[in-house]
Amino acid sequence: MSQMKSLQSVVGLxxxxxxxxxxxxxxxxxxxxxxxxxxxxxEDCAHVQQVICQTAGEKSGECKAAAxxxxxxxxxxxxxxxxxxxxxxxxxxxxxxxxTTLVDRLCLDLGNDKDSCxxxxxxxSGFAVERCKLLAQHYPEVVAELRKMVEANRPLTLPQQSxxxxxxxxSFGPPDAKVVVVEFSDFxxxxxxxxxxxxxxxxxxxxxxxxxxxxQFPLNFHTQAHLxxxxxxxxxxxxxxxxxxxxxxxxxxxxxxxxxxGYAASAGLNMDAFRRSLDENSxxxxxxxxxxxxxxxxxxxxxxxxxxxxxxxxxxxTPAVLNAIHEALILEFSRRKSNQALGG
Numbered sequence: 001m002s003q004m005k006s007l008q009s010v011v012g013l014x015x016x017x018x019x020x021x022x023x024x025x026x027x028x029x030x031x032x033x034x035x036x037x038x039x040x041x042x043e044d045c046a047h048v049q050q051v052i053c054q055t056a057g058e059k060s061g062e063c064k065a066a067a068x069x070x071x072x073x074x075x076x077x078x079x080x081x082x083x084x085x086x087x088x089x090x091x092x093x094x095x096x097x098x099x100t101t102l103v104d105r106l107c108l109d110l111g112n113d114k115d116s117c118x119x120x121x122x123x124x125s126g127f128a129v130e131r132c133k134l135l136a137q138h139y140p141e142v143v144a145e146l147r148k149m150v151e152a153n154r155p156l157t158l159p160q161q162s163x164x165x166x167x168x169x170x171s172f173g174p175p176d177a178k179v180v181v182v183e184f185s186d187f188x189x190x191x192x193x194x195x196x197x198x199x200x201x202x203x204x205x206x207x208x209x210x211x212x213x214x215x216q217f218p219l220n221f222h223t224q225a226h227l228x229x230x231x232x233x234x235x236x237x238x239x240x241x242x243x244x245x246x247x248x249x250x251x252x253x254x255x256x257x258x259x260x261x262g263y264a265a266s267a268g269l270n271m272d273a274f275r276r277s278l279d280e281n282s283x284x285x286x287x288x289x290x291x292x293x294x295x296x297x298x299x300x301x302x303x304x305x306x307x308x309x310x311x312x313x314x315x316x317x318t319p320a321v322l323n324a325i326h327e328a329l330i331l332e333f334s335r336r337k338s339n340q341a342l343g344g
Contacts, residue, residue, distance in 0.1 A: 044078035045070040051085055055092040057125030062092060099124050099132035109143050116150045119313060152298035156309035160297055164306065165213050169290075170232070170241040172203055173211035178332040179308055179325060182213045183315065184294045186302040187229065187248045188222035188255060194316035195303040196249045201318050206325055214245070216290040217302050224255035226287060231260045233283035234274050235267060243267035308332075 049070050053063035070078060081088060093100070103124050107117040124132065135142050156164070164182045181202060185192045202212055216232065218225030228248050235244035247263035248255065257278070264274050277283060294304070305315040307328050312321060 042078075044075070044082045045073055048078055048081045048085070048088065051088055052092055055089050056096050059122075059126030060096070061126075061128050062095065095129065098129050098136060099127055102132045102136050105139070106143060106146065110146065110150060113150065115313075116146075120146075122313070152300075153311050155311075156297055156306060158309075161306075161309040164215065164293055164297055165211070170214040170236045170245070171212055172242075173207055173209070175211065177209060177211035178336075179206075179210045179328045180213065181210055181325065182215060182306045184215045184217035184290070184299045184302060184304040186216075186218050186222055186225045187232065188225040188252055189219065189302045190252070191316060192303045193249045193252060195305070196245070198315055198318045198321050201322060202325065205322060206329075209329060210325060214241075215294065216287045217294045217299055217304070218287065218291070219302060226284075227257065227278070228252075228255045228260060229287045229290075230278060230281065230283040231264065231274075233286050234277040235264065235269055237277070237283075238269050238273065240267050240269050244269070 049063075049066045052066040053060075056062035073081075103117075103121050106120050106124075110116045110120070127135075161180070165180050183195065183199065185195065199212065199214075202210065216229035218229045232241060232244055232248060235241050244264060244267045247267060248260070251259065251263060260278075261271070261275065265271055297306075303315045305312040305321070307321075307324050310324075312324060315321060
């Protein structure tokens with residue numbers, strides 16, 4: 001039973017982990033002026049590290065191990081390794097073969113769907129080889145679960161898009177915008193904090209072209225998230241949602257009632273009305289409605305973001321999100337021009 005739960009968790013990471021977890025690999029490169037007489041050796045080590053990371057994947061354990069190990073290697077060893085570059089590439093590919101084979105097989109069985117295959121490739125690149133072997137041992141269960149996930153993550157229908165975007169919820173941008181971005185978020189979720197930075201960039205770049213809607217999705221194991229969500233909607237009722245939004249995320253490790261009241265006061269809210277709304281659970285139903293809507297469109301974790309009904313793979317990847325919005329704007333512009341031409 002414990003092995004099956006572990007397997008389900010690993011499978012879940014293929015989809016949910018692309019939203020919740022990103023790992024940055026910091027290269028161990030020497031700073032300027034550091035060990036001047038070994039600059040050439042350092043260049044050799046950096047080159048070998050680059051070869052390993054490009055072959056194994058930037059998120060792989062082999063890449064991280066190379067960064068840590070090569071920093072300790074003597075100059076002669078790095079120089080010799082650079083001379084043997086092709087052999088290193090071959091050995092790394094051989095080592096990662098269980099993961100490469102798994103990806104190829106999954107992509108084939110998922111119908112070579114572009115988005116699903118890209119998701120599998122991205123996430124598996126960060127898996128340890130032993131994890132890939134575990135998934136391969138339980139392949140029928142893995143592919144069956146992934147098929148369910150892929151089906152649940154297909155682009156939303158027009159009625160579903162209206163469902164998540166309509167209503168009096170915190171938003172910015174033109175009400176009649178052709179590109180609509182909707183986020184389901186949790187103020188206690190650390191990954192949502194990263195996505196809050198993405199949201200600010202969306203506002204800075206596209207506020208006049210894109211409508212952005214924020215919906216509450218406090219997870220049940222985040223014990224303070226539901227209260228924070230109610231508080232955010234209480235702030236929205238006073239036209240101060242984004243001010244409190246920023247403060248809640250900035251202090252997401254301190255979200256007791258007294259803490260939230262302090263942030264509300266800093267945001268300039270009418271505190272009598274704010275306290276009364278929390279005392280009376282005035283926005284509890286609105287939060288519950290958001291959760292129900294999220295469940296209807298298969299929101300399974302936070303943050304979850306949609307651009308015109310298409311689920312975003314990683315809302316914390318700001319450049320990728322901005323690029324996706326840009327592409328959606330171009331697509332809508334092309335459709336409008338095409339419709340005008342047909343009408344003419």
